[in-house]
Amino acid sequence: xxKTQWFQKAVQAILDTxxxxxxxxxxxxxxxxxxxxxxxxQGFTEGIxxxxxxxxxxxxxxxxxxxxxxAMTAAVGILEAALPAEQQERKKAVIVLGTIxxxxxxxxxxxxxxxxxxxxxxxxxxxRDVPIxxxxxxxxELNADVVGSSAMMTTTQLGQRKLEEALKNAGIRDKVISMxxxxxxxxxxxxxxxxxxxxxxxxxxxxxxxxxxx
Ligand code: B12
Numbered sequence: 001x002x003k004t005q006w007f008q009k010a011v012q013a014i015l016d017t018x019x020x021x022x023x024x025x026x027x028x029x030x031x032x033x034x035x036x037x038x039x040x041x042q043g044f045t046e047g048i049x050x051x052x053x054x055x056x057x058x059x060x061x062x063x064x065x066x067x068x069x070x071a072m073t074a075a076v077g078i079l080e081a082a083l084p085a086e087q088q089e090r091k092k093a094v095i096v097l098g099t100i101x102x103x104x105x106x107x108x109x110x111x112x113x114x115x116x117x118x119x120x121x122x123x124x125x126x127x128r129d130v131p132i133x134x135x136x137x138x139x140x141e142l143n144a145d146v147v148g149s150s151a152m153m154t155t156t157q158l159g160q161r162k163l164e165e166a167l168k169n170a171g172i173r174d175k176v177i178s179m180x181x182x183x184x185x186x187x188x189x190x191x192x193x194x195x196x197x198x199x200x201x202x203x204x205x206x207x208x209x210x211x212x213x214x
Pocket of ligand 1: 198
């Protein structure tokens, strides 16, 4: 089967909100020698994006979106388990990453975590709905080089500004690179709150992060 056909199958399983089919596509694509990262980025991610468009147009409702998200998480979990074990060599940087308090969206943040790990970064994923103080405490405890926050809603986006302030108040803002992401963030937003950069996608994030670490 062509690569694009595997991607299409992944997209379709998410649109069908069919967890069993999504897991089957993951397993079978691995058996067929597909690259798990490509399946995540060009297959399942595309599926949840399309689902999001339908949701925004009112053609899919919240319960459907929830089931699609669960199918996505299960399918991506199988693909992640097939990624090469993290190399033991010195990591490029220590990253503390999480979704801002009040926000339970974690699919995109999870993908960023996986992609950063695969590219040799040590990622401490704090999960979702993470209080601002937890980001700061973890960054201090781990002597982190980078703090990344994800926010998917206009309400929780304000937490990214609070995080900047909290890092300053804790005296560590100049010791870390601060990156922001999520559906509502932009370059302009990052500049406005004083973050170092906005990462639009895994590729964009890795490129900007490697540049910032030089
Ligand atoms: C899936 C989804 C859900 C799922 C979440 C499941 C999960 N475990 O994450 C469920 C169904 C649970 C859900 C719930 C809700 N949702 Co919702 N959801 C979405 C949807 C459709 C897709 C999000 C997604 O996963 N995209 C796919 C991933 C791969 O993309 P991504 O998240 O953007 O991440 C990429 C980049 O942004 C970047 N990135 C992400 N994080 C980070 C972090 C860093 C540091 C960096 C550098 C980069 C980076 O890299 C990622 C990979 O490419 C969006 C629509 C949209 N356009 O985004 C709405 C959306 C975010 N939801 C929305 C809302 C309002 C809600 C709810 C309040 C319910 C409701 N009434 O509709 C609740 C929120 C509850 C809460 N307290 O958080 C709104 C937010 C509106 C706003 N502007 O404030 C949106 C925009 C839909 C809409 N237009 O109404 N949702």
